[in-house]
Amino acid sequence: MQDPSGDKVCRAGGEEDGEDGQHTSRVHDTEADPHHTEASSHRTEGSSHLTETSSRPSEAENGHDNSPHVNRAQDVGTQASPQGSLNSRVPVEARVVVEEAAIAPQGEQAPIIPGPSGDAATTAGSRLLEFSVTVPFRTAVEANIACRTLASNIQQQQVMVQQEFTVNDTILTVRWTTEDPVLFRTSINAFLDQLSLVVRNIPRPVFMAVFKQGRGRNN
Amino acid sequence: MELSGEYVGCDGEPQRLRVSCEASGDADPLQSLSAGVVRMKELVAEFFGTLVEQDAQGLAEDPDDALDECELDSTMQIRTL
Numbered sequence: 303m304q305d306p307s308g309d310k311v312c313r314a315g316g317e318e319d320g321e322d323g324q325h326t327s328r329v330h331d332t333e334a335d336p337h338h339t340e341a342s343s344h345r346t347e348g349s350s351h352l353t354e355t356s357s358r359p360s361e362a363e364n365g366h367d368n369s370p371h372v373n374r375a376q377d378v379g380t381q382a383s384p385q386g387s388l389n390s391r392v393p394v395e396a397r398v399v400v401e402e403a404a405i406a407p408q409g410e411q412a413p414i415i416p417g418p419s420g421d422a423a424t425t426a427g428s429r430l431l432e433f434s435v436t437v438p439f440r441t442a443v444e445a446n447i448a449c450r451t452l453a454s455n456i457q458q459q460q461v462m463v464q465q466e467f468t469v470n471d472t473i474l475t476v477r478w479t480t481e482d483p484v485l486f487r488t489s490i491n492a493f494l495d496q497l498s499l500v501v502r503n504i505p506r507p508v509f510m511a512v513f514k515q516g517r518g519r520n521n
Numbered sequence: 522m523e524l525s526g527e528y529v530g531c532d533g534e535p536q537r538l539r540v541s542c543e544a545s546g547d548a549d550p551l552q553s554l555s556a557g558v559v560r561m562k563e564l565v566a567e568f569f570g571t572l573v574e575q576d577a578q579g580l581a582e583d584p585d586d587a588l589d590e591c592e593l594d595s596t597m598q599i600r601t602l
Binding site: 431432433434435436437438439440444483484486487490491494495497498501502504 | 522523524525526527528529530531542550551554555558559561562565566569570572573576
């Protein structure tokens with residue numbers, strides 16, 4: 303049984319070798335003749351292979367140089383097919399990975415949306431009350447004087463109510479933030495009382511300046 | 522010149538209080554502002570007076586909050602004991 307397989311291997315090698323291969327295959331055919339009846343079937347198979355072999359060498363003898371290239375091209379094509387299948391599989395796997403990656407963030411994002419932080423922020427925001435007063439002055443100097451005076455007087459109340467003083471050119475803005483409307487009323491009333499005093503005291507420097515100028519002219 | 526106040530409550534909607542401080546003729550602008558401050562003080566007292574009353578009524582009329590407070594008180598008493 304080993305002999306037929308050996309013959310096949312030799313014939314394949316013969317095809318690759320070319321002229322030498324052809325001679326080798328013929329020798330094997332001659333040696334095969336004395337085998338028994340069982341070998342005859344192998345001979346038949348061998349003859350079919352020989353036929354194929356004979357056809358190919360004839361093409362080579364005729365001067366068709368393209369035949370080896372054709373074979374090589376076929377071989378390359380054959381080799382490419384598994385690579386192609388691999389290439390086709392890789393994108394599929396990549397797609398699967400991408401889909402999995404896409405799914406994961408969605409899963410992770412789901413619990414964040416109804417999270418307690420959002421609810422807590424909303425609750426905290428809804429509880430805070432805000433009140434602001436905008437006071438227009440004639441000049442930026444007056445606005446700054448009022449701001450410094452009022453801020454220094456009311457600093458003690460910041461423990462209970464958050465206050466913020468801002469001056470933008472000639473406009474003084476004061477903002478209160480708290481959760482209790484009663485504290486609003488107390489703080490804002492105190493501020494307005496102080497503001498009234500500050501406004502009344504501002505004209506004095508102007509009056510003194512005019513008075514001094516008048517004295518200078520008299521002298 | 523305009524003296525203005527703005528309140529933003531729990532609902533997030535702003536409510537504005539406005540007082541005009543225009544000086545008439547030779548009047549001093551600061552005197553007009555001083556008068557405006559007095560007027561604003563009156564508006565604030567009226568506004569927050571109403572607001573505080575509404576807040577108090579809301580607390581009194583809400584039975585769920587009252588029950589919650591009772592539960593909290595009982596829990597504190599148990600812990601104290």
